[in-house]
Amino acid sequence: MPVFATAALLLAFSNVGLTASAPVFDHVIVISVDGLRPDVIDGPEDGALPGFSRLKRGPHTLQARTDATMTVTLPNHVSMATSRPVAGPNGHGWTENIDPPAARHGGTLCKKHGSYVTSMFDVAHNRGVTTAIIATKSKFSILVQSFDDAEGEMDRDGNDDGKGKVDLFAITRTSRMARDHSTGWLALHPKRSLLFVHFAAPDGAGHEFEWDTAMGSPYRAAVKEVDTEIAALMTMIDADPALRGRVAIILTADHGGGVPAKTHTEWTAPENFNVPLLIWLGSDTAATELIALNSDRRAVVPSTTYVGDDAVPQPIRTAEVGNLALQLLGLPAIPGSVANAQQDLLLIEPPAPKATQ
Ligand SMILES: [Zn+2]
DSSP: OHHHHHHHHHHHHHTOOTTOSSOOOSEEEEEEETTOOGGGGSSGGGGGOHHHHHHTSSEEEEEEEOOSSOOSHHHHHHHHHHTOOSSSTTOOOOOOOSOOOOGGGTOSHHHHHSSOOOOHHHHHHHTTOEEEEEESSGGGGHHHHTTSTTTSOOOOSSSOOOSOOOSEEEEOSSHHHHHHHHHHHHTTOOSSEEEEEEEOHHHHHHHHHOOOOSTTOHHHHHHHHHHHHHHHHHHHHHHOTTTTTTEEEEEEOSOOOOSSTTOOOOTTOHHHHEEEEEEEOSSOOOOEEHHHHTTTTSOOOOTTSOOOTTOSSOOOBGGGHHHHHHHHTTOOOOTTOOTTTTOOOOOSOOOOOOOOO
């Protein structure tokens, strides 16, 4: 098996041009773990977290950052889906963190922003990629109301794949159900797909019992619960010849938590703005540090230092996820986006220049 996996990986990488920053996959799963602090998946305890441990066998960092101006759930998820910051001239502008009103009462990104806000679902769906959102909080409906048959933009890319950009939208209550929906959907074998999965459990535990990362804490138990489902999802992918080696996973979080103690609203607190960004390229590979790999194109800043939206270049932020997912599908960047808009986030070491004879 290890020999086969290596061969498959080399085959995938051999399609990469000299200037390409990442290999290309048929399926990309973006996983957001609500309230996941990086320190809880770091250190010697991570052997108890086989799912997160596997996702760390690839390019990753435990010092990615949320949006610079907000460390709450919905604005940051909209940033992931649109690769825009929350605020500013290029921002998506969705600052609410509650169930959105109905579309006819202003509950779409377009109505809040004043013009259409394109998402990773638009770019993927318009090119024939099947899309899904499986979330454990109902307010994610903003991502469907904004992109459904009534509110989505016309598809002017090649074939008309329709105005609705999200083929499946499911709200579930438990981590187990989120995984069941995800594996059930993947088992249908869409030709190409983009799946956005959200697990809320750590955030719930943090609000109720604090972001206590000690062994045996309710917060750590909730992280373990999500890890179990991620490990199961990866086992399912490994076991399916139609999926094995063809699925990339991007895992991140909308915010950490703990400042103030039972919440995460202080956006300048490292406990809140530091989040993991783990990228798994279809098989367990060598772990590489994403910030070091991208030090020529993203800011390298101590994890305790707050960085505003105005810094150039920006540190690696979770808003890059939308364009990164498209990068891994071999698709162009989201129109109007700013985070990773050049799709230049390096995931693999560029090949060394050939020595001249
Ligand atoms: Zn929360």
